[in-house]
Amino acid sequence: MKQVRIGAGAGYSGDRIEPAIELAEKGGLDYLVFECLAERTIALAQQAKLKDPKAGYDPLLVERFRAVLRPCRQSGTRIVTNMGAANPVAGAERIRAIAGELGLTGLKIAAVTGDDVLSSVAAGDYRIDETGASVADLGGSLISANAYTGAQAITEALANGADIVITGRAADPSLFVGPLVHAFGWARDDWHRLGQATLIGHLLECAGQVTGGYFADPGYKSVPDLARLGFPIAEVGEDGSVVVTKVAGSGGQVTPATCKEQILYEIHDPARYLTPDVVADFSNVTVEEVGFDRVRVRGASGHPRTGTLKVSLGTTEGFVGEGQISYAGPGARARGALALEIVRERLALTGVRTSELRFDLIGANALHGERLSNHGGGHEPYEVRVRVAGRTDSINEALRIGNEVETLYTNGPAGGGGVTKSAREVVGILSTLIPRERVTTAIQYVES
Template sequence: MRSIRIGAGAGYSGDRIEPAVELAAKGGLDYLVFECLAERTIALAQQVRMKDPAAGYDPLLAARMQAVLPICRANNVRIVTNMGAANPIAAAEATRTIARRLGLTGLKIAAVTGDDVLEPLKTADVVLDTGDTIRALGNRVVSANAYVGAGAIAEALAAGADVVITGRAADPALFLGPLIHEFGWALDDWDRLGQGTVVGHLLECAGQITGGYFADPGLKDVPDLARLGFPIGEVREDGELIVTKVAGSGGCVTPATVKEQLLYEIHDPQQYFQPDVVADFSQVTVEELGPDRVRVVGGRGRPKTGLLKTSVGYLDSYVGEGQISYAGPGAVARGRLALDIVRERLALIGVATSELRCDLIGMNALHGDDRGQVAEPYEVRVRVAGRTETMAEAVRIGNEVETLYTNGPAGGGGAWKSAREVIAVVSCLVPEDVPQLCVGMLVA
């Protein structure tokens, strides 16, 4: 039975580039997929595009393409990625420029657009998961992008694209598109699409399935994490998946790493809602075939809902933050005094916060003060962060922490402060015909 090999070159926007180069050179791949969009990433990219219409795509796109395009072209590896973010067309143009600079003439680069649905939703009464509408958010809205499916990716590949660049496609769709194209799967073959979604879900986070975000020394040891190899999926025409990695690379592929990734971000294993299918993971089986080779089968599916999850980004508030360290005898007492001073100062100068955190990092910053008696550390880091309605108020929070240098307990050092906008993300459902998808092709 025919099979193809798909490598996962990135699991988030800032991921390492070296493992992708290793995959392209040594993985025997047919496809290399870069999954680089988180929930907030595209809203932030839209902000960048507002300031510069030629920007708004992944900031590492140029570096990644520069590194892998020559190798992929030499080895006949096709690239699929959502690094287009808020501007797939500009990303495709940038990729063409890089290809020409590298002498890769004739390279076909497809841009998939249409996931940006902000304009049609501005006047619609679509209800957000908060109960509000986009209209109620007014001019605070930054972005609205629907999670589109694999169909347009498969279309671009059928048109001969060597590189396919999308915006907000669903993560598994980046892998499902090549499977639909290569194997001719029907768009209503729900069980095949369900198993293909298992493939995409397992590979989409790259190093997480080869031991990254898994290691726990003494309990779950992972070798050579500094040279972590990213995964390869060997996928048969019937959807059977074998997860592996480049021989000699760091990390490991085991039933445990696969099972942890299978459950990652899954609320209901029987109903994993995707734009192409409602996937059912409940009958999936995982079998170790040998070192770094794990077989995965059993994904199923039911008809898609006809609705697409849409992420709406909006300017919610501002956050001001300040940090300072104390060390030596009495460090905890001095840190607590510092927090008391900042709280009182913020009240005295009238800084209003809708949320205020006052933490001693290393003692209570993650789990609070209700852990019972803990040994007093030799050093602590004071952190104060507050959510405000204005940037000016946010700035004052960090300033008050900084003034602890000369107006607070003895021995403070290493002060740091920041103030930033908060782009919040809410979700809604839109009919699948709202995004007007388009595949455009450029040739280097």
């Protein structure tokens, strides 16, 4: 039975690069996939493109391709990635330039576009999923709208001989579905195999998570050599069967437990996982260890895809100012609490205009609040970090928040130190649905 080896070179934009190099050099791969987009990432990329028409692709694109392009070319490994972000065409041109710098010729690079639906969404009558309000009510605060596209354009580009396919907001599992559909010639309505392919994509899309990253919990779940975590490889059969593994000798582990946790990660309904390619059904999936760092996963199926595509909306939501300072030793919590009260009063006295404020003691109540903290049980932390953050309408107002925290150095409780402060624009994320027929992908080819 024909088999395809497909590896995950990244699970998010800022992921490690060394494991991808390891896969390119030692993985024996047919395909290396880099999944580098999140909802906020694409909105930030759109902002970058507005400032510079040649920008908007992933900030680590150059470093990643310089690292893996030569070994992938030597081994015949084809690359699929959504590192194009808001500007796949510019990303493809940059890859061509990198190939030239490395002396690599004859590469065919495909840029998939069409996910940018800002003009269509802005002109239509769409509802925000999270609030039910009209997208039109966002007005000038709407800065981006990108539809989650599926595997079809990726499959087409590979069929046309592309060595590298770079997309914008393709759905995470679709980056893996595309190569598998191309390699095995599966029909676009083979819902069973598309469901299994989506399971494979979901297992691999977060890269190191299925090999032990985001899994380790000392004393409960031990994972070896996380500093050298290896990224996963899927050995896929023509029938959709898959064994998840990794490069021998790399760090981490592949076990039934790591695979089960990843299968359930970010899945609302395992029986109806909505993707652009298929409504996947993971409810009958079985997981079986078949060797050291080798796990067979099977049993996924699927149903016809829906008539809509999800759209990620990027919005401007003002600015956030923040200041932090640390207190340690006996009475640290009390001094930290006093520091918060001082800043609270100072912000009111000086008229800092905010729409939202947070006053946290990191190490005591910052994540789960007073009700769930250990303070009621007599816990007294040796050290705390004061954090004050507020949302404002201007960068100048945001700066004033951190400045007030900084004045605690000489105007607050004893023993404060290590102040940091920042102010930044905030990009918010919302979502809506758009009829599938209103999203048209296109492919542009460049050659090195």
